Amino acid sequence: MDIFQNLALGFEHALTIQNLMYCAIGCVVGTLIGLLPGLGPLSTISLLLPITYSIPTDGSLIMLAGIYYGAQYGDSVSAITMKIPHAASIVACIDGYQMTLKGKTGLALFTAGISSFIGGTIAIVVLATLSPALGEVGLLFGPADYCALMLFGFFCVSFVTTGSILNGLAMTLIGVLLGLIGTDVNSGQMRFTMNLPFLMDGVGLISIALGCFGIAEIVKNLDEHTELTPFNGEIKLMPTWPEFKRIIPSALRGSVIGSFMGILPGGGPVLAQFAAYAAEKRFSKYKDEIGYGAIEGVAGQAAADEAAARTSFIPLMAIGIPENAVMALMMAAFIVKGVQPGPNMIATHPDLFWGLVASMWIGNVFLVILNVPLVRYWLSVFKIPFSVLFPSILFFCCVGTFSINNSLDDVYITATFGLIGYIFMRLGLEAAPLMLGFILGPMLEEYFRRALLLSRGNFGTFFTRPISGTLLALLGVFIAWQLIAFFLESRKSAIA
Amino acid sequence: MNNLNLVRGVFLVAISLAFGLTSFGYKIGDFSRAGPGLFPAVVSGLLFLIGIASVIKARYVKPVPIDYNFRNIVIIIVSLAGFAFISEHINMLVGIFFLAFSASYAGRNNSLKRNIKIGIGLSLVACGFKFLLHLNLPLI
Numbered sequence: 001m002d003i004f005q006n007l008a009l010g011f012e013h014a015l016t017i018q019n020l021m022y023c024a025i026g027c028v029v030g031t032l033i034g035l036l037p038g039l040g041p042l043s044t045i046s047l048l049l050p051i052t053y054s055i056p057t058d059g060s061l062i063m064l065a066g067i068y069y070g071a072q073y074g075d076s077v078s079a080i081t082m083k084i085p086h087a088a089s090i091v092a093c094i095d096g097y098q099m100t101l102k103g104k105t106g107l108a109l110f111t112a113g114i115s116s117f118i119g120g121t122i123a124i125v126v127l128a129t130l131s132p133a134l135g136e137v138g139l140l141f142g143p144a145d146y147c148a149l150m151l152f153g154f155f156c157v158s159f160v161t162t163g164s165i166l167n168g169l170a171m172t173l174i175g176v177l178l179g180l181i182g183t184d185v186n187s188g189q190m191r192f193t194m195n196l197p198f199l200m201d202g203v204g205l206i207s208i209a210l211g212c213f214g215i216a217e218i219v220k221n222l223d224e225h226t227e228l229t230p231f232n233g234e235i236k237l238m239p240t241w242p243e244f245k246r247i248i249p250s251a252l253r254g255s256v257i258g259s260f261m262g263i264l265p266g267g268g269p270v271l272a273q274f275a276a277y278a279a280e281k282r283f284s285k286y287k288d289e290i291g292y293g294a295i296e297g298v299a300g301q302a303a304a305d306e307a308a309a310r311t312s313f314i315p316l317m318a319i320g321i322p323e324n325a326v327m328a329l330m331m332a333a334f335i336v337k338g339v340q341p342g343p344n345m346i347a348t349h350p351d352l353f354w355g356l357v358a359s360m361w362i363g364n365v366f367l368v369i370l371n372v373p374l375v376r377y378w379l380s381v382f383k384i385p386f387s388v389l390f391p392s393i394l395f396f397c398c399v400g401t402f403s404i405n406n407s408l409d410d411v412y413i414t415a416t417f418g419l420i421g422y423i424f425m426r427l428g429l430e431a432a433p434l435m436l437g438f439i440l441g442p443m444l445e446e447y448f449r450r451a452l453l454l455s456r457g458n459f460g461t462f463f464t465r466p467i468s469g470t471l472l473a474l475l476g477v478f479i480a481w482q483l484i485a486f487f488l489e490s491r492k493s494a495i496a
Numbered sequence: 497m498n499n500l501n502l503v504r505g506v507f508l509v510a511i512s513l514a515f516g517l518t519s520f521g522y523k524i525g526d527f528s529r530a531g532p533g534l535f536p537a538v539v540s541g542l543l544f545l546i547g548i549a550s551v552i553k554a555r556y557v558k559p560v561p562i563d564y565n566f567r568n569i570v571i572i573i574v575s576l577a578g579f580a581f582i583s584e585h586i587n588m589l590v591g592i593f594f595l596a597f598s599a600s601y602a603g604r605n606n607s608l609k610r611n612i613k614i615g616i617g618l619s620l621v622a623c624g625f626k627f628l629l630h631l632n633l634p635l636i
Contacts, residue, residue, distance in 0.1 A: 166546055166553075170508050173543040177515045177536060184532040189522055191532055192515065215572060222568040222602050387603025388614060391596045394572065395618045398579050398595060399625065399633065406632060408580040415576035422569045426562060427504045445535040457528030490556050 010354030026066020034074025044071035046209035050400030095297025115251040119303030122255035123310035143451035148468035175437020211417025212431035254300035258307030276304030325432030499559040505550030516540030575599040
């Protein structure tokens with residue numbers, strides 16, 4: 001019964017006019033930016049993070065969540081209609097675009113919209129049920145356990161995000177080092193500030209996010225000379241009853257798969273879509289049609305995508321560990337607003353936590369009632385040439401960065417990280433693990449030093465405590481497995 | 497030297513040395529009472545090892561050339577830095593015009609006339625932010 005009471009509290013909080021407005025704005029703006037080529041949820045959130053600064057905490061978090069799933073939906077629209085995907089909608093390109101070629105764009109978009117709604121609704125039930133339970137487990141964690149958990153998260157995420165554990169891990173470590181720039185909280189020592197006063201408080205999160213994701217992504221698009229053809233076709237949205245009946249089972253399967261994959265460390269929407277698509281190919285009644293424009297190929301992955309996007313909030317809000325780069329940015333937004341995600345979040349900010357959960361469902365409704373009918377207007381965004389659009393995006397970046405502290409130094413830092421982000425990209429080093437390292441690095445140092453202080457410098461504390469011992473043992477197995485794979489791969493390349 | 501794997505390894509080693517050598521300038525302490533230099537030194541050490549592993553790996557795998565084009569990134573960075581510099585020394589309105597005007601040169605189909613139009617358009621948007629939405633922008 002607690003869950004219902006809590007959800008009622010959440011809805012009471014989320015259904016205020018102000019929060020409804022922020023939720024709607026987030027969904028609409030997220031969808032619009034998500035439609036733009038090359039700008040997925042990650043870039044969209046990083047670009048729009050500064051505009052939430054002047055908004056109250058609950059409103060800004062609700063708006064950011066709206067931006068997140070709005071951007072995901074926008075992303076799937078561009079994938080279905082123009083085969084321009086980002087990470088969040090790679091699979092939508094397969095059957096979605098095939099449906100467009102068959103003149104069924106409207107049906108594909110309706111399927112994606114309604115499946116996302118089903119996926120999101122099921123995931124919210126999972127989120128509301130599991131988060132408090134996981135939060136209680138989180139209270140059992142001591143400094144050594146947190147330290148081990150963070151190390152474990154680093155390794156898992158580095159591996160999943162980039163494919164190459166060495167590169168991912170290197171980027172995580174660079175992120176940790178960047179996170180240490182500024183004043184050491186224990187000794188007051190300035191570290192890596194190069195005697196620049198504006199670095200005393202550290203490097204701004206927004207500057208890194210905008211530089212490494214936003215600006216690097218824009219330059220990548222400019223380098224690739226991506227040319228777009230505006231979509232001018234007719235759109236018929238509503239499906240027939242037999243078509244509608246085909247959506248439901250696939251969406252339900254996708255929701256279950258997505259809800260589960262979203263919780264796993266390093267999981268999230270991208271893996272969930274692939275898993276759901278694979279499941280449809282195996283179990284669907286129409287499996288032979290999948291790959292050639294089948295409704296099931298769109299419904300399953302869209303539901304899984306949305307479900308995983310919701311349940312990936314569970315590790316963040318229950319134990320304070322962001323499981324992917326988008327969640328790392330969301331965590332940044334929480335911290336900027338003075339809310340520390342973790343086991344205590346539900347106890348200290350119940351209105352915020354449950355309000356956010358409820359707003360996710362409201363956001364879902366907004367996506368269906370606003371975006372599905374308005375999709376034909378959204379597509380006109382493609383008619384704005386990128387050469388006009390990108391100076392405007394840079395302008396918003398500059399104004400946003402400046403307005404954080406009313407400081408132009410932040411713009412210089414953003415420009416510097418734009419260059420660094422570009423170099424990373426060209427060297428095949430993904431910026432996502434860097435973000436994770438940057439956020440968790442200072443906490444890892446704090447817990448590491450605290451654990452060793454309590455144990456008087458005895459490293460045994462990391463191995464003798466049950467939680468940290470288990471996590472480190474798992475980590476050991478994981479590293480051994482990776483090392484073996486690395487040597488086998490090197491040997492194979494050398495022989496070839 | 498145009499080998500992606502090798503350059504990546506050298507780049508990682510360079511970053512680790514930059515942070516690692518600096519961290520030895522701070523008090524290291526011991527594990528029971530860690531100084532501000534200990535943790536960064538440990539992290540830099542790990543990064544150094546990964547960098548070295550990448551360099552060694554680069555010797556055994558087929559070289560991959562680096563694909564780069566510095567034209568666009570230079571234009572964008574100069575535009576951003578120029579915006580900050582001009583805003584600091586002249587005013588932000590001129591800075592915004594410079595940002596939009598110069599960044600537009602990174603686009604494929606740009607022309608002087610169009611770049612000026614974009615510059616003026618975004619300057620007007622900034623004025624809208626300042627005077628209609630009361631955003632704290634020191635435009636003049």
